[in-house]
Amino acid sequence: MEELLRVEGLESGYGEMQVLWGVSLKVQRGSLVVILGPNGAGKTTTLRSIMGIIRPWRGSITFDGEDVTKLPPHKKVPRGLVLVPEGRHLFPDLxxxxxxxxxxxxxxxxxxxxxxxxxxxxxxxxxxxxxxxxxxxxxxxxxxxxxxxxxxxxxPKLLMLDEPSQGLAPKIVGDILETLVRLREEQGLTILLVEQNIAQSLKIADYAYVLEQGRVVLEGTSSELLEKEDLVKAYLGI
Amino acid sequence: MVDVGLVVANLVYGLLIGIIYGIATVGLNMIFGVLKIVNVGHGAFIMVGAYVTLLLFTLAGVTPPLTIVASMAVGIGLGLLFYYLVIKYLVDAPELATLLATFAIGVLLQEIVKAFMGADSRGFTWNLGNIEIAGVSVALSKVIAAILSIALLGFLYLVIYRTKLGLAIRAVVQDKEGAMVVGVDVDRIYAISFALGIMVTVASGSILAMYLQSGIHPYMGEIYTLKGFVIAVMAGLGSIPGAFIAGILFGLFENLSYVALQSIEGIQPLVLTRSIAFLLLLIILLVKPSGLFQR
Known part of the structure; x- marks a missing residue:
């Protein structure tokens, strides 16, 4: 499979506070990848840095064969790199x-x-x-x-979603994850998902990264990680 | 005894000047609404517009209503210039930085105009005769100034509610991060919104010059900065139609308070009328600090 997104040694943060300490990850075209991790691990910061909402400090982001590390969001969206942000950020009066x-x-x-x-x-x-x-x-x-x-x-070529299940009833969470599976199968969409919900997201993902304190501490195919479920849970502090 | 004729006359004049106040505040409120910046130099841009009309009319014989087009162009130019030179770097800075920066821009404009034009108060005569409104004789030039204000507001309304640019501006106002993730260049929207706000403000200076035809000097804008703040707070900072309606209310209030004060012996009504505006500001801040038209 061909690589759509490659992130290498990504470091980023807010103001003086460094959040990411060298995150590397890959997303193959047509796959569904999930990033797991406890609160404050840097999952949201990772997506925001990939999107360019906050500027990466160090490291590189390659999308569809092109170096997009320093591009602002309005130059990434037309290239097919699109984020559904945490908290949705809709336009309430439209x-x-x-x-x-x-x-x-x-x-x-x-x-x-x-x-x-x-x-x-x-x-x-x-x-x-x-x-x-x-x-x-x-x-x-x-x-x-x-x-x-x-x-x-x-x-989008790559749809990134930041905790789409946050604050929703279990039935609706199921519907939304189901929709992601359909989008991937019917539209061939590549998906990078950030989730807290381990069991449900590992069930639909091909590959997973576990983030802790701004670093990737564990990665593997979903089945590999399901076998190491205790380890994953330990990292997530459950 | 209250003179009914005097009250009606002041209602008509209050309405006309109120419409001018309204358009002279819309730009201030638009800039606050989009960029969350209070433009303390607001009045100086009104002054620039008044000079554009004065100079084009007295030197080139351009009829005052047409000078608005030139003022709009000057406003867009100045707006973009100051945005990219100064404002762009201060949008996310603490409020004090933008307050001081816009104050400095205002002083700069005043001093530049003074250097070229001197500090003398100037005026011009553009007399089209009078017409009667509700039995009150009013200079036609003042009525035209009010109509042009409404047209300018209409133009701004169309831009904001009927164009793709306007949709993007509203999106940025409602959720900046949401606008970023759909690919809106927020910096560009800020630049355009600032330029549009300054455009309306400079154009309102032309309209004001047409209305007053006198008292045009480098510091004439200061009183409109102050009145603009009162009106903007009345409306609720950020609301564009609210600013226009609040301007009209302010004009009516100012003129009617003049009538009321006139009936009291031993005071100077015109002087007190000015201070009463700020009494109104204090009352509104105490009673409804979010403004009359803010949800």
Missing amino acids: TVEENLLMGAYTRVGKEDLSDTLELVYSLFPRLKERRSQKAGTMSGGEQQMLAIGRALMAK
């Missing part, structure tokens, strides 16, 4: 459809968006029903669907 159109911001006026919009509406029929409703008035689960839908509008 309608569902306006949020989706904002997802395609870098494509508006250049391409026909109706196909992508149809795809999102077929994945999440609820969004179609509520398309003229303001995003801020929807339930948490619906908002998470909208956040994923908005990211899909950019036509």
